[in-house]
Amino acid sequence: IDEFEALFAAEVGAKQAIAVNNGTSALHVVLVALNIGPGDEVIIPSLTFISTANVVLYQGATPVLVECDPKTYNVTPEIIEAAITPKTRAIMPVDMNGLPIEYDEILEIGRKHGIPVIADSAESLGAIYKGRKVGGVAGIQCFSFFPNKAITTGEGGMITTSNDKLAAKMRQISNQEIGRASCRERV
Numbered sequence: 001i002d003e004f005e006a007l008f009a010a011e012v013g014a015k016q017a018i019a020v021n022n023g024t025s026a027l028h029v030v031l032v033a034l035n036i037g038p039g040d041e042v043i044i045p046s047l048t049f050i051s052t053a054n055v056v057l058y059q060g061a062t063p064v065l066v067e068c069d070p071k072t073y074n075v076t077p078e079i080i081e082a083a084i085t086p087k088t089r090a091i092m093p094v095d096m097n098g099l100p101i102e103y104d105e106i107l108e109i110g111r112k113h114g115i116p117v118i119a120d121s122a123e124s125l126g127a128i129y130k131g132r133k134v135g136g137v138a139g140i141q142c143f144s145f146f147p148n149k150a151i152t153t154g155e156g157g158m159i160t161t162s163n164d165k166l167a168a169k170m171r172q173i174s175n176q177e178i179g180r181a182s183c184r185e186r187v
Contacts, residue, residue, distance in 0.1 A: 040090070
């Protein structure tokens with residue numbers, strides 16, 4: 001697992017990669033690490049797999065569904081900006097069908113409002129955005145290795161980030177505070 005994480009991070013241009021049991025767990029671990037909870041809103045696209053909404057609900061937060069561009073099936077920066085309220089605590093856009101979102105503009109909206117962008121990149125492993133590989137573009141990106149994805153491990157997921165502190169917290173959450181070495185030694 002350590003080797004797979006290191007190879008994955010290097011491939012997409014991220015500093016850290018955290019393996020989890022599936023793409024849904026990847027999204028959920030991020031929300032837990034960011035302390036998203038009751039009273040918080042998370043902007044998500046109306047066109048996505050149910051996991052994107054479910055993980056928000058798992059945390060007791062409110063998913064705010066926004067429409068998608070009919071040409072790309074992705075949310076647009078304008079649509080996201082219009083949906084932000086004082087309760088918005090995260091933006092979770094989805095790279096639909098392997099087509100990357102407008103990362104630069106959406107990340108700028110997140111910075112402007114102090115709201116983290118959690119990219120649901122489950123379908124876009126291998127995609128390129130303005131010369132950069134998806135996985136190393138946003139501050140936090142989540143992938144799925146379900147059998148219908150670009151690569152599969154039968155199941156599984158990955159989170160990428162270049163934030164060492166956040167990565168350490170997500171590793172702790174994903175492993176239920178069990179030491180990574182001791183878990184692997186038992187397998």
